Amino acid sequence: MKLSFTKMQGCANDYIYLDCRESGVPENIAALSQDLSRRHFSIGADGIICICAPVTAGADGRMRIFNADGSEAQMCGNGVRCVAEWLYTHGVAKETLVVDTGSGPKTITRKGRQLWQVEMGGYSAMAAALPAVNMGEGPLVDCPLTVEDRTWRVTCISVGNPHCVIVVDDVDSLKLEDIGPAFEKHPNFPERVNTEFVQIVDSTHLKMRVWERGSGETWACGTGTCATVAALTELGVCPAGEDIHVQLRGGELIIRVLSGKKLLMTGSAVTVCEGVTEV
């Protein structure tokens, strides 16, 4: 069977986008994501994002995100900007769009060519929001977490999906493939967790790497970048109400914490190619 797709990336966090507005999400989507995400052997991506018909009145579309291991996540920050760009270039020529996600509708505003700003909604550091267990009710800010034989100081943040943020001296020297899986599958996170390692350059500039639940190291994570800035705001490092510039392996995202602990994210959304593959 032939399958049409669009490959898009936001800060090099790349997904295969499928137009499922009329057809619905393929029944074998988990297997499809595992198969098509394989680098070197297939299209290669961090997963699949299905663009579906909206469920909320007035929304322009809905996204469902499947990681490279086939698991479904609630939300993808880099993906939601790409969905806005895809809708914009496929007939929904509005400067502000609303996209339904697994963590509620998000409003996305076009700020320039291939540049979008997302109202990400609020964050929470409470254990029940992630969920996290064996760590108390929270807020889970600067808590000890023993992973294999080392104890780290972690701040746990939900932005719809779960994140564990760790401040380190030097992100480049970390061997994420060695330490990432043990965080992801730590028993304190029954639904697994995304893990962000962040180096503080100064109070408004950060450098971050991420080990994503279900996809391994990716070159950027939008929700992870939001969670990182939220964590560093809770830790008193980053000021709320100011733009925080976060350097990722694949580019820069700008995050601002607004009043009410709400997050605003600005970043690129780029179409790589459109194609047809045999599945």
Ligand SMILES: N[C@@H](CCC[C@H](N)C(=O)O)C(=O)O
């Ligand atoms: N890369 C994404 C997040 C994708 C989902 C994540 N791996 C999860 O399982 O929660 C982003 O840009 O936010």
